[in-house]
Amino acid sequence: MxxxxxxxxxxxxxxxxxxxxxxxxxxxxxxxxxxxxxxxxxxxxxxxxxxxxxxxxxxxxxxxxxxxxxxxxxxxxxxxxxxxxxxxxxxxxxxxxxxxxxxxxxxxxxxxxxxxxxxxxxxxxxDVNDHSPSFPDREYRLEVPESTMTGARFQIEGAHDPDTGVNELRLYKLSQNEYFRLEVENLSTESKIPFLILQKPLDREITSRFMMVLTAIDGGSPPKSGSLNVSVIVLDANDNGPVCGQQKYTVSIKENVSMGTFLLRVEAVDLDEGLNGEVEYSLRSKFRSKISELFELNNKTGEIKVKGHIDFEENDL
Incomplete structure (x- = not known):
């Protein structure tokens, strides 16, 4: 075939x-x-x-x-x-x-x-260096509790530079301050993430707000840069107790004084803010029940007034 x-x-x-x-x-x-x-x-x-x-x-x-x-x-x-x-x-x-x-x-x-x-x-x-590094926003607000431990890291959204090669984003700089330092994590040649590192304990009652400037710089000649205003708000912790203006208050009254008579006003201050800084007053004594019958304390203002009948012979407090 x-x-x-x-x-x-x-x-x-x-x-x-x-x-x-x-x-x-x-x-x-x-x-x-x-x-x-x-x-x-x-x-x-x-x-x-x-x-x-x-x-x-x-x-x-x-x-x-x-x-x-x-x-x-x-x-x-x-x-x-x-x-x-x-x-x-x-x-x-x-x-x-x-x-x-x-x-x-x-x-x-x-x-x-x-x-x-x-x-x-x-x-x-x-490529020519025709772009400056830029941040998504002009300002960045960071809230940090004052109880935060030193060494804590806070990431800041980084800058972007469309240029490439030697003209791309090279480094970050942070304005000088004693509480925070800057660390930069290099994820790749094109991605650099800035972090703020807490290096000193915070005390809101001493400093409640920090203003810093984070600057991104490219590798051009001359270099171009972009800036971000960083505002760190220190959040209050209930780390202070109320303090009275004086340790001892003394007042003299006559017996048979009229009920409602104003005697004195106790004043105390708490350096914390918000609810942590609100002060309430109360009377404490081993004769608390008797005290409550004779005197009235405004727990908000600290004012003490006569409430009952004052008799020197009957009342030994």
């Missing part, structure tokens, strides 16, 4: 045509050119000369229709068909094109006819 295969003339012509097209494409894609420019160059700035770099006679360019093919919506570059100069056609923002990616390349195709040639052109966009 045998097998035979027959190819028609049409099939042969189709195969030859495909081969010719592949051969043509192979011949036309004959070179690759690389240029490197900084972002934000002025429109019209020359990047390089395609004709010169490919060794094409400039005198023939007028008849060969030299052009750039990008496939992008925006034509960042154009070529002068008369002299072969590749130039900036629109504003180039490296961060908009590539974000944090390194390197940042724009790939073009230079097409020239008679005969047909196609060459790859790669333009590297180099």
């Amino acid at each position: 045998g097998f035979s295969y027959h190819k028609s003339g049409m099939d042969c012509r189709r195969t030859c045509l495909h081969f010719a097209i592949l051969l043509l494409l192979w011949n036309t894609t004959s070179a690759q050119i690389r240029y490197s420019i900084q972002e934000e160059l002025k429109i019209g700035t020359t990047v390089g000369n395609i004709a010169k770099d490919l060794g094409i006679d400039r005198g023939t360019l007028a008849d060969r229709n030299l052009r750039i093919v990008t496939g992008a919506k925006q034509d960042l570059f154009q070529v002068n068909g008369r002299d072969g100069a590749l130039f900036v056609n629109q504003r180039i923002d490296r961060e908009e094109l590539c974000g944090k990616s390194i390197p940042c390349h724009v790939n073009l195709k230079a097409v020239i006819e008679n005969p047909l040639e196609m060459h790859h052109v790669t333009v590297e966009i180099v």
